[in-house]
Amino acid sequence: KAGVTQTPRYLIKTRGQQVTLSCSPISGHRSVSWYQQTPGQGLQFLFEYFSETQRNKGNFPGRFSGRQFSNSRSEMNVSTLELGDSALYLCASSSQVGRTEAFFGQGTRLTVV
Amino acid sequence: QQQVKQSPQSLIVQKGGIPIINCAYENTAFDYFPWYQQFPGKGPALLIAIRPDVSEKKEGRFTISFNKSAKQFSLHIMDSQPGDSATYFCAAAGNTGKLIFGQGTTLQVKP
Numbered sequence: 194k195a196g197v198t199q200t201p202r203y204l205i206k207t208r209g210q211q212v213t214l215s216c217s218p219i220s221g222h223r224s225v226s227w228y229q230q231t232p233g234q235g236l237q238f239l240f241e242y243f244s245e246t247q248r249n250k251g252n253f254p255g256r257f258s259g260r261q262f263s264n265s266r267s268e269m270n271v272s273t274l275e276l277g278d279s280a281l282y283l284c285a286s287s288s289q290v291g292r293t294e295a296f297f298g299q300g301t302r303l304t305v306v
Numbered sequence: 307q308q309q310v311k312q313s314p315q316s317l318i319v320q321k322g323g324i325p326i327i328n329c330a331y332e333n334t335a336f337d338y339f340p341w342y343q344q345f346p347g348k349g350p351a352l353l354i355a356i357r358p359d360v361s362e363k364k365e366g367r368f369t370i371s372f373n374k375s376a377k378q379f380s381l382h383i384m385d386s387q388p389g390d391s392a393t394y395f396c397a398a399a400g401n402t403g404k405l406i407f408g409q410g411t412t413l414q415v416k417p
Binding site: 197199224226228235236237238241243248249251283285287290293294295296297298299300 | 338340342347348349350351352355395397402403404405406407408409410
């Protein structure tokens with residue numbers, strides 16, 4: 194069974210630009226969550242989608258948004274990039290919402306210059 | 307109340323030793339406690355998880371101990387190996403999919 198696939202693996206963007214990251218969950222999984230990982234703040238929850246609906250949102254500004262498609266694939270978008278947005282963005286896939294096993298992809302390393 | 311506190315920040319043990327990583331939480335609504343292992347350049351990998359209705363769970367060389375009254379849980383790695391050198395994260399979740407992570411413990415197992 195294929196794991197969680199995130200693309201691209203690496204991105205370099207300039208301040209003020211926007212970026213879109215993609216996540217394909219494990220086949221059959223309908224829940225996708227996004228996390229930001231930085232050395233200073235650790236792993237922080239961004240949002241969760243299930244059946245194309247956002248079920249939960251973390252404490253991030255509105256510049257961070259996401260969506261989920263009917264095939265469960267998800268994208269997250271960051272607009273007006275800031276230097277502080279440089280991080281590893283991780284996607285996690287679960288079979289359902291709530292206290293179930295979550296499997297992470299390898300992440301997208303975003304560098305904002 | 308949403309925090310999960312993890313200690314120590316770093317840990318060095320000899321091969322064969324038993325590193326122990328501890329986590330504490332405040333929110334009594336949490337009822338799912340997974341541990342993740344992360345190698346450099348990789349995403350976190352689910353190692354083992356426990357729910358509050360049991361006090362201990364073993365999977366291979368990894369054991370979670372859970373103390374509901376103290377709101378604490380810990381990871382023990384038996385017969386540790388150099389290949390176990392990684393960063394370990396505890397986490398907690400309630401009735402949503404939102405995982406609250408500890409700050410991580412960098413483990414080094416010396417040959």
